[in-house]
Amino acid sequence: MVKVLNWGVLGASNFARKQMAPAIHAARGARLVALATSDAGKARGFTAFCPDLRVHDSYQALLEDPGVDAVYIPLPNALHVEWAQKAVRAGKHVLVEKPIAMTAAEIDDLIALRDDTGLLIAEAYMIVHHPQWIRARELVQSGAIGTVEHAEAVFCYDNRADRANVRNDPALGGGGIRDIGVYTYSSVRFATGAEPIDLLARIRTENGVDTWAQVVGQMDGPSGRFTYSAMTSMRLSPRQEVVIQGDRGQMRLTAPFNPGIFGPAELDLRRPDGTRTIENWPQDNQYILQIENFGRTVQKGADYPCPLEFSRGTQAMIDRVFDVAVDIG
Structure with a gap:
């Protein structure tokens, strides 16, 4: 059991720079160690508070980093499931920005992958x-x-x-x-x-x-x-x-x-x-609390407050809203 969870961030989004990366950096039992971005300018916003950060020039390179235990994914919504699956198959625990998927059926696939690998996959519903x-x-x-x-x-x-x-x-x-x-x-x-x-x-x-x-x-x-x-x-x-x-x-x-x-x-x-x-x-700070709870689940087996089954219920509600929605212009 690892005592400190080493995190990588997949993409240098503004939200990751302003909220989630600092939360990982500040959370107990967590350490921010890697970032994937090909934009050196964006990387500087992260290395300003985490000077030892390893910066990879591609998402895949970060997933291949053996020093990363968990990956936070703040990519655009349509890319969430694809990169969550790639990260888990690379042996990483995954925290994915909301909505974690575009449909409830996609979350069924993530649940199956979680159960098959034993790795934690969760939506960042803070x-x-x-x-x-x-x-x-x-x-x-x-x-x-x-x-x-x-x-x-x-x-x-x-x-x-x-x-x-x-x-x-x-x-x-x-x-x-x-x-x-x-x-x-x-x-x-x-x-x-x-x-x-x-x-x-x-x-x-x-x-x-x-x-x-x-x-x-x-x-x-x-x-x-x-x-x-x-x-x-x-x-x-x-x-x-x-x-x-x-x-x-x-x-x-x-x-x-x-x-x-x-x-x-x-x-x-x-x-x-x-x-x-x-x-x-x-x-x-709900972002720090989220990272600490994620770590407790990975490191100690504690129940995670927002399991994929709960996220699936929300996505099913979103799917239903789209099904019944009338566009009034």
């Missing part, structure tokens, strides 16, 4: 590692707000000026649903243990990608059925919010997806008598 969401799930499932009657989730940002962004490119698996629907759909599934039973969706598209989507329907969980609504957009001013309402109270998360960047991690529990309890977590 919020389930954050104490605000662990607490939200505890409160919902303990009955703190009574029986869940309704849940709503919103995630919006505006990237219309960045036409070269991969999220605006249909060939690379772009669109708001794949990029941030992962959050608005899966966060409610995580907190409530519920799954969708019927959904309606309206979307607006530009150049072959969805730029706005509204989903409504019903979900069914341990405490019964409840109504659900979600909105995602790549063309609106930034907004993040999740509200879960029960018959004896409600909870509101005001920075549920990018705490510390969008705003403070805060959970506001409100009861029918008007009393409120506000909890916050100003210091916790």
Whole structure:
């Protein structure tokens, strides 16, 4: 059993440079040792905080590096499954940016590969590692707000000026649903243990990608059925919010997806008598927590908070939204 997990990053994306590579560098039991990029300029953004980093000029060269135990893959969505499979076949554990695949059937293939090799393959769905969401799930499932009657989730940002962004490119698996629907759909599934039973969706598209989507329907969980609504957009001013309402109270998360960047991690529990309890977590970094949990699973056999089966449920919901969506122009 390795005491320190040596990580390589497959591609010098801005998100990897700003968030995930520093998180790997800071996490206990982890060490950032390698980066794959053919762009020396992009590599400098990583070596600035990790001077001893080995820089490979191709993805395959990094996968052939015997000093790399685990690979983080922040490539465009359409490339996730291909390179996850290549990394695992090279003997590496793999953490893949969300969405880990383009369809639920592709995740079935990854589950089979994981089970066959014994290597950890996981989606980088970081919020389930954050104490605000662990607490939200505890409160919902303990009955703190009574029986869940309704849940709503919103995630919006505006990237219309960045036409070269991969999220605006249909060939690379772009669109708001794949990029941030992962959050608005899966966060409610995580907190409530519920799954969708019927959904309606309206979307607006530009150049072959969805730029706005509204989903409504019903979900069914341990405490019964409840109504659900979600909105995602790549063309609106930034907004993040999740509200879960029960018959004896409600909870509101005001920075549920990018705490510390969008705003403070805060959970506001409100009861029918008007009393409120506000909890916050100003210091916790969900990216570091994710890397540390990944390491504990690899090194100690601990259960991973976001197994592929959970990710498959989210992708099945995304697939279903696309199946029923009506483009309203």
